[in-house]
Amino acid sequence: MEQQATLNASKPRVVVKHPALAMASMLIGAFVGMFSETSLNIALPKLMASLGVTTATVQWLVTGYMLVIGVILPLNSLITKWFTTRQVVIFGLIDFLVGAVIAALAPSFAILLIGRMIQGIATGLILPLMFSVAMQVFPPAKLGTAMGVCALVIMFAPAIGPTLTGLILAKLSWHWIFWAFVPFLVIALLFALTSLENVGDLSRPKVDVLSILTSVIGFASLVTAVSFASSRGWGSPLVLGLLALGIIVLAIYAYRQVHIAEPILNLKIFANPAFRAGALMVMLDFGIILSAMYILPMYMQKGLLLPVAMTGIIMLPGGIVNALVSAVSGRLFDSVGAKWLTRLGFIIALVGAIMLLTTGTHTAVAFVIAAHVVLMIGCPLAMSPAQTHALSALNGPTSGDGSTIMNTLQQIIGAISTALATSLLGIGEVASHGTAPQAFTAGVHVAVYLPVVLAVVALIIALTTRSFKQRD
Numbered sequence: 001m002e003q004q005a006t007l008n009a010s011k012p013r014v015v016v017k018h019p020a021l022a023m024a025s026m027l028i029g030a031f032v033g034m035f036s037e038t039s040l041n042i043a044l045p046k047l048m049a050s051l052g053v054t055t056a057t058v059q060w061l062v063t064g065y066m067l068v069i070g071v072i073l074p075l076n077s078l079i080t081k082w083f084t085t086r087q088v089v090i091f092g093l094i095d096f097l098v099g100a101v102i103a104a105l106a107p108s109f110a111i112l113l114i115g116r117m118i119q120g121i122a123t124g125l126i127l128p129l130m131f132s133v134a135m136q137v138f139p140p141a142k143l144g145t146a147m148g149v150c151a152l153v154i155m156f157a158p159a160i161g162p163t164l165t166g167l168i169l170a171k172l173s174w175h176w177i178f179w180a181f182v183p184f185l186v187i188a189l190l191f192a193l194t195s196l197e198n199v200g201d202l203s204r205p206k207v208d209v210l211s212i213l214t215s216v217i218g219f220a221s222l223v224t225a226v227s228f229a230s231s232r233g234w235g236s237p238l239v240l241g242l243l244a245l246g247i248i249v250l251a252i253y254a255y256r257q258v259h260i261a262e263p264i265l266n267l268k269i270f271a272n273p274a275f276r277a278g279a280l281m282v283m284l285d286f287g288i289i290l291s292a293m294y295i296l297p298m299y300m301q302k303g304l305l306l307p308v309a310m311t312g313i314i315m316l317p318g319g320i321v322n323a324l325v326s327a328v329s330g331r332l333f334d335s336v337g338a339k340w341l342t343r344l345g346f347i348i349a350l351v352g353a354i355m356l357l358t359t360g361t362h363t364a365v366a367f368v369i370a371a372h373v374v375l376m377i378g379c380p381l382a383m384s385p386a387q388t389h390a391l392s393a394l395n396g397p398t399s400g401d402g403s404t405i406m407n408t409l410q411q412i413i414g415a416i417s418t419a420l421a422t423s424l425l426g427i428g429e430v431a432s433h434g435t436a437p438q439a440f441t442a443g444v445h446v447a448v449y450l451p452v453v454l455a456v457v458a459l460i461i462a463l464t465t466r467s468f469k470q471r472d
Contacts, residue, residue, distance in 0.1 A: 019137040025192035026130040033123030034157035042162040042297040051109040056231030059422045065120045066415035067223045072124025073408035074215045078264045084198045093189045096122035104178035131403035148330010151384035160319035162297045166312015205262040214253035222246030226419040266401040277465035278390025284458035286410040287417040288451045303441040318372035326380040338385035345382025346459035353451040361437045421447045
């Protein structure tokens with residue numbers, strides 16, 4: 001029995017010639033997609049001046065991108081049952097190339113937003129595939145390490161985005177942020193054409209149009225409502241109407257997925273306590289990262305009055321630490337499990353967020369770097385173990401549904417947390433009577449309460465979940 005268990009642990013669900021090469025195109029594509037998610041954060045002040053738009057308008061470049069990802073992601077499970085892995089990934093990479101070129105050449109805010117949203121389609125297709133394919137082509141004994149590499153992409157790209165963008169903006173215009181995507185996407189496309197193998201079977205189930213419509217309308221309404229709240233206020237009839245529409249339509253969508261024979265998204269897997277706890281922790285962890293990464297670069301430029309290149313350099317140590325911890329946490333899961341890694345990670349993330357609450361207009365740069373580094377230790381320490389804990393509780397086709405659900409929740413919470421941070425930033429700024437930097441810093445303090453609350457909720461889940469394996 002023990003010998004059989006060892007054999008099973010060393011055998012992947014799907015055998016491919018070169019698992020690492022098969023994953024290369026998706027890893028690069030997902031990296032560029034997640035890099036794109038935060039790369040504009042540091043450029044927002046320049047974009048506002050260059051394109052003549054307000055903070056509430058320019059944040060659509062972030063939330064609009066995540067909105068499209070959030071709309072596409074729930075359909076991923078259906079798409080991969082109709083089209084092969086190669087077809088989906090190759091289409092996604094070409095789509096991203098087109099969107100990047102449109103954004104790079106954009107003469108106005110509207111065209112730039114269109115380019116961003118086209119890119120969102122690609123990220124929505126590639127991101128969940130990266131996790132579901134990794135679950136299939138790597139054996140259980142190496143799954144923690146493989147998922148750690150995937151988590152490294154998810155965590156490192158948003159963390160390093162502001163640094164690279166700051167260096168680009170120091171010498172070039174914002175258009176070059178998008179030109180920088182092109183060579184990476186071309187390399188990813190070459191890997192997809194030469195090394196990617198098809199994983200999974202094409203069942204081509206009946207397409208439930210009502211499920212697609214309710215998914216698109218529900219998620220789009222919810223994210224749009226929160227985004228409009230930053231400019232129109234939470235009491236706006238439009239905001240309240242969109243929120244109500246989104247909640248009602250998503251309730252209809254969820255009810256239908258549970259009761260139809262061939263759902264687009266198998267929501268029944270939420271009955272699995274290990275998946276449910278892990279998915280919630282991943283979602284909250286992602287919200288902490290994106291809200292903090294949205295707030296920090298603007299605080300440095302408009303609160304501390306630092307130049308954009310310096311802002312990018314300040315973000316670099318946290319990005320490097322993020323990469324190192326992401327790589328290590330996956331290996332640690334293989335030996336110690338998720339229980340203590342998630343708890344320790346969220347405690348450290350909470351400390352980092354609280355440190356940001358103590359900043360001001362004259363805070364030492366070293367303290368800001370330290371707060372960012374602490375945050376970048378905590379979040380990735382919890383991310384990979386929580387994700388692997390959730391997905392390893394599933395088997396067969398449900399692992400693809402689990403990957404899609406988790407990535408959908410990440411993007412929705414990411415879009416909502418960015419919009420909420422913008423709204424809270426505005427509330428704090430208006431309430432302040434100091435100078436412009438003081439008012440903006442006061443807004444930052446109010447906005448930072450969001451990652452603090454998310455970290456507390458995530459820590460409570462990590463402390464109370466009973467689904468951790470015995471070895472944890």
